[in-house]
Amino acid sequence: MTTLAFALAATIKHDGHGGIADLLSTQEEAAAWLIEHDQLIAQVLGADLGRFVLPNRAETLPNLREDLVRIRGAVRALFARAVAPGEPSTADAARLMSLQDALRMVNRAADRLGTTHLEWADEPVKRWAYRTEDPIELLVGAVGRSAIDFLVSPDRARLRACPAARCVKYFLQDDPRQTWCSPACGNRERVNRHYRKRTSG
Template sequence: MSVLAFEIAATIRHDGQGGVTDGLATAELTEAWIQANAPLVEEVAGGRSLGSSLSVDDGVRLQLVGVRRAVRSLFARAVSPAPPSKADATRLLAPATALAMLNEAADRLGSAHLEWPDEGEPRTRWSAESADPLDLLLGAVGRSGIDFLAGPDRHRLRACPAARCVKYFLQDDPRQTWCSPTCGNRERVNRHYRRKAGTPNDL
């Protein structure tokens, strides 16, 4: 259920040209992201579907961006004392503010209750649920962030230290330093070049 939190965090990414791109920069990009991640929203929301009634305008986009900022701020707290993603270094929310925003978003989903039919498997039912698809979207993102940050995988969270990377990732092996082999290879090449050129390592 925490996959959705990673998907929202990953909308901030390296653009391939030394900069950062925002996958939620416009209402159109935001709508495409929502459509692509609708199955994850449905999974977190206990089977409730967004449907096609959510009209994505700049107001919706800004609310989703706000929840993303809270998620990434708390990811930065989770990787501390290591540095956060370079994309977050100057735009982190105070922890109390980020917590309040994430909890407020999750509250839109309602309260989780356990339902266990006599003949069947236990499942989550959400009480006080809203019919508003925006509540469902923001609530699912908030709940996913909470599930991750309160779960055991939080201790595996890392910010990739590669020069141009802004990703958070889960460390699969204690020796894993970068989010991907591509970042590791690029860093090794950069370090080799810097040694040959005699330039500082922090360029």
Template sequence: MLALELAASVRHDGHGGLLDTLADDAGVQAWLERAAPSVTEILGRSAVPSPAAAGPALVDLRVVVRNLFARAVRPAPPQRAEVAAPLDPDAALRRLNRTADYLGAPQLSWLDDATAPTTTWSPRGSDPVRLLTGAVARSAIDFLTGPDLVRLRACPAARCVRYFLQADPRQTWCSPTCGNRERVNRHYRRTNH
């Protein structure tokens, strides 16, 4: 899912800070390569933008998506460290909807040799950056209105800023690493205080 992948492009660096994997062209290129199957599914074989062009637009959209994810997981504690200041919820919604509108409208197509119809998008333009961000925004809308929203969690581990889909009702942290770090922290607090 593009929106969750974009939100996960910022994480704890393991040393008390944040790691922004979209901070340089190589990181953006790696994200574009990981997202290629999802982007192709939505856009078809449209031109993929260059990392230099896509990076700033993706980072801007990530702020919107992470703000909406934070709103969705409340009343859980808010993230302790974010990439950007919180946005007004209405402003975040307007920005997301405006960005998704670049993708255009869904169209039903049914090839002669296909057993079932598919949905394609009739874009409002040909700018590959706008189409990419429109696809990610559309992914966020589909996710925030879909059945997986109830599984969205913000990792409660100290310094972790990741969102994840809870795979099991007992899952608390985004990864075993965060769970182990929290257990070590609790043990330390019990034995040293």
């Protein structure tokens, strides 16, 4: 299962050379990410507003990258707090914003999506009233709402931080024996352990 917030959190990863790769390092990459995840955006905003957030050239949206990176920081800080058994990635821990700042940012973002209103023409109907028409604010709001929905869902209990050295990925544990985010991380850690045993003995 992938949610919009989870997909955004995954745009930070290990680069394979001991560093961190940011998949949103340019405005063009942010625009490509936005277009690639249009279905997840539509799940939160609805198909009509999802299309509104995605103009023909998403890379022309001002501040797209900066706003995505900011809300990603809040989501990752909340994921770090929520992971079981409670240990964030050591490669990531020093860069996380405070819990209070992350909560404030996610809640403010989600607030941009508005609330339900009652309308009454022939019959009473409930309609979602958005508080903004700015496409970036809608996108950031959708990430905030997605993060809130994920963190209060049963899936939160399956959230893990990969313990592999330098890995900064979060993943949903599908099996109780699953320790790593991917077989590659598991293999790398087994090789590291074997090397440490050989050099310490």
